Amino acid sequence: MRKVAVIGAGMTLFRRILQETGKELSFLATKMAMEDAGIEKKDLDMVIMGSAPDAFDGIHLKGENLLDGAAAANKPYVRVFNGGGTGVFAPIAGWWHVASGVADVALVVCEEKMGSCFPHPQTAFRHIWDPFLDRPLNTNLVWLFAMEMNRYMTVHNIKKEDIARVAVKNKRNAVGHPCAQLPDENITIDDVLNSEVVAWPVQRLDISPPSDGASALILCSEEKAKKYVEDPITIAGVGWNIDSTMWTNRDLYFPRYVANAAKMAYKMAGIDNPRKEIDFAEPYDPFDYKELQHMEGLLLCDKGEAPILTREGVTQRDGNLPICPSGGLLGVGNPIAATMGQKVCELYWQLAGKAGKRQIPTDPQIGVGQAWGDIMQMGTVIVMKR
């Protein structure tokens, strides 16, 4: 397998509803990434689109709808999709296009327009369940995640305020992000604890918002990358893993599928001790407790230790192990697949020293990004190195 480098990235504003069509959003992100890399459409060998259910944009086969905005007309093109895991899985698919040798330069575009699903995209989530066992009770994702969060808190005896700290940290980190939807430099733990209860223990400010947005990433074989950049950032490892759809029969306190995906990625990257070797991480944080569970799934700490590290300030941008320096989904927004912008593009921006106000001050050399999806079962992981 060939080594794969990242040579450019782009990201649109993330907002509850943007006027641009999905293809217009794709164009804006793609154009930014191309300008960052200094390449043109003719230089692209292949294009990979990541976008979550068609039900969000309301266009069946939306991969085909989006492609002209993704510089894919008359190119080899494929759309990949595994729910919330897509934002990291799409660049993994881009990686295998280049690592295998079938492409020298591959563009990865991720798009989501959740605002089209009106009045609220939660209605689309109601149809991902088993039609006989789950759907007749009219459950929704927040109720299910509330049970998972409750289980996590019970097993480790975690206080709600230690989870709320994650929302506070990420919304404050997002203040430095030019695309951010919900940055808040004054938010406090009390604000989170006093927000409306949606399904105990989940409160309004524990949850990231639905969003419109797009992001793009340009991958290149390492040898060719030197034509465009002096010291290319490389993809050192990738991993993905999915747990049983019988979620009712699993203990949800620990995401073992994330651990499996992380082990696969670490093995490829030659990482024996992730706690020591990884400088920062972008775990998936659609809910504040998920950042903590995912830090544990990524083997960055012991089970139940993530809330303690957060309380001690270790996960702050200037801490020993910065977590979600981008501002994450909680602060920047959650256009499902397009969160590649926080989970993968951010690794590139941090490692290349291009993160601006969000730059981690300690000169990071290696970072890990992760996404999570389907019915509490999909883990996708990427490791990048300078």
Next chain:
Amino acid sequence: MTFLEKQTDPTSPMHWRGNMQADYLYLSGVAGDKFFKHLMKNDTFLATKCPECNKVFFPPRLYCEDCFCEIPEEKWFEVPSKGSIKLFTIATIDSYGKKLKEPKVIGLINIDQTDGSLLGVIKTDKPDEELQGVHVEAVLKPKDKREGTLKDILYFKKK
């Protein structure tokens, strides 16, 4: 395997009835907004021209899909709401398998002065004639009835 081909009542096995709720608010986008706002007040269309390859996009686009460049403001221009029939068919059965009261002519109209086409209903006295290449013009709703959607174009007819 249980084969059901001899079942006359598919609801006789255990089942649960559901639907996939899906309600949408589709925004026309940045280029679409401009196109439809113009159509509400004018009897002409808008198109855009790529500054690099000169391809004329109709309906107008913000970008050229080939050169992958943005199309600037000054490359927007008016074109007549007329064109030539590029493709057509005469439909007699609808999506539900029902016979239409009258055959419906549906075609792609290549809009004059552009490289783009629009799907439209073609009104003609003789639906079985050879229509390919025939020049047609759009018949629009009265201006005070327009809503800024494709439905503002009632149909295309021979000039």
